[in-house]
Amino acid sequence: MEVALMQAKKSCPFIHVTSTSTLKRLSNNASSGNGLLRKAQQCPVMSQAMGQQARPLSTSSIAAQTPTKTVKAEVKPTPVSHHSKSKHFDYEAFYQHELEKKHQDKSYRYFNNINRLAQKFPRAHTARVEDEVTVWCANDYLGMGRNPVLTETMKRTLDRYGAGAGGTRNIAGNADLHLRLESELADLHHKEGALVFSSCYVANDATLSTVAGKLPGCVIFSDALNHASMIQGVRHSGAQKKIFRHNDMAHLEELLQSVDPSVPKIIAFESVYSMCGSIGPIREIVDLAKKYGAITFLDEVHAVGMYGPRGAGVAEHLDYDLNAAQPTMGNGSVLDEIDIITGTLGKAYGVVGGYIAGSALFVDMVRSYAPGFIFTTSLPPAVVSGALESVKYLKESTVEREMQQINTRDVKSRLGELGIPVVPNPSHIVPVLLGDAAAAKLASDELLSEHGIYVQSINYPTVPRGEERLRITPTPGHNGKMIDHLVDSLERIWDRYDFKRVNDWVEQGGCAGVGVENAVPPTPMWTDKQLGLDKVIEERAVRSGTSVV
Secondary structure, eight states: OHHHHHHHHHHOTTTTTSOHHHHHHHHHOGGGTOHHHHHHHHOHHHHHHHTOSSSOOOHHHHHHHSOOOOOOOOOOOOOOOOOTTOOOOOHHHHHHHHHHHHHHTTOOOOOOOOEEOGGGTTEEEOSSTTOEEEEOSOSOTTOGGGOHHHHHHHHHHHHHHOSOOOSBTTTTOOOHHHHHHHHHHHHHTTOSEEEEESOHHHHHHHHHHHHHHHSTTOEEEEETTOOHHHHHHHHHHTOEEEEEOTTOHHHHHHHHHTSOTTSOEEEEEESBOTTTOOBOOHHHHHHHHHHHTEEEEEEOTTTTTTSSSSSOOHHHHTTHHHHHHOOSTTSSOGGGGOSEEEEESSSTTSSOOEEEEEOHHHHHHHHHHOHHHHTSBOOOHHHHHHHHHHHHHHHHOOHHHHHHHHHHHHHHHHHHHHTOOBOOOSSSOEEEEOOOHHHHHHHHHHHHHHHOEEOOEEOTTTSOTTOOEEEEOOOTTOOHHHHHHHHHHHHHHHHHHTOOOHHHHHHTTOBTTBTOTTOOOOOOSSOHHHHTHHHHHHHHHHHHTOOOO
8 A cells, every 4th residue: 555655645636735645545435435536536647547537447447447557666775784893984094005005106296385475486485484486397488477567457357356366257357357368368368258167177177078078979089199188178078089199190180080071070289299398280170170170179278378479379479570571360360260169267367267269159159158157156256357358468479488598508408408308398398308207307306405495306296207307397486596596406416316318218229208319309399589599699790701592
């Protein structure tokens, strides 16, 4: 009877709201002439199911006329016996075990106490305020984080609008500052629209997962060295993925050929790969995208503010003169051909946050569907105002990025003369190869403790095992004396521990591009002419009495 009543409650909209005790009483009360059956007769649903509407029915006739239906009894889980001697799961022991694995394979991450000093950039103090060091690994590539153009604006905005944003963009955190910043970013990248996120990790994850997840049957073609944020976005999208070897266009085309032309496709890649400094072949990827009906997703995180006449990134830099003379959408540059661009406000622009830029419809779709945007508190007004001023400033000023490139060339050249192995690349990144996790940490620790230099070691999984390194990032604020001290300190450490130099890597057949036989040295992205070095070279040649071809 219990099961029958439960089934009836599920089937009949009228007795669904009646308590089980009332139903039992109606069913078992003989004096009422079986009230439950009378109620069933009056029900347009149950009476039709029983095949009768007018005359009284007996229980036996219902059984005869109603199709037999097997009722599956609800299976309740068997209670677990909790003996007093049984032990609960040891969560702390599990955490310890997982951490021990990181220690064993030398991939455990140590975080140093580094406090950058705005008025002494690129100096910082450690846990002891009296102990100052020079920072050589920050992603504040141009030192904009302490630039008065930003900081004074941020102070005024803080006084006027307060500290927080007040909520998500659709509730209380959508300000005129956000809209103005997005307009500047859209203009920077020659796009119809832009959208600001709390970080570019979130921007990449949210955008790829949303767009690829919505496109029917979408296939994502992802470079093997893409950032973790892009990898997460691909995973969260649920779309099919095909990984092509780093910057290998033949392999990418082979994979594109394997997918039906009518299937939506996204090619996801970066302009500057931050751990090795390589540059993505943007023109070639754009050509392949057009040929096979794909859209391009370009991560310019480590390039915005750093490349191009207005700091839009490598895609802008490829047509430097054209974009300098005619910096508008529709000028025919390859920048116009990129479908989706993502960037950060937390590196060269000196604050925090990320963004996407693309067509108006694309941006609106991400704005409307991406949980990573919809359900996150927006960036505070002070941060947005700083970002806005930084973007506008670096559209006009090229001094900072030019000086950064000149310092990068100097450091690479000096280390090369000593045989200290730098992973060859055409960008602003200076990756010094050690090839061993323990050696990389030892070099980092000794630079900090004995030489007053902070350079973090980079180990697995950020880079492959056997390619551990120090990642050095010169800035406009590093002067000649600082560069001398860095180079001398590295030379002492290499001598003391007999770390491998370029010749040692040559004997082993090369590693991460270092010591590779017959390798062609990369040409820097910034030319001598773009840096104004051609005039300096000419002047030196004239003074020395030699000719310049």
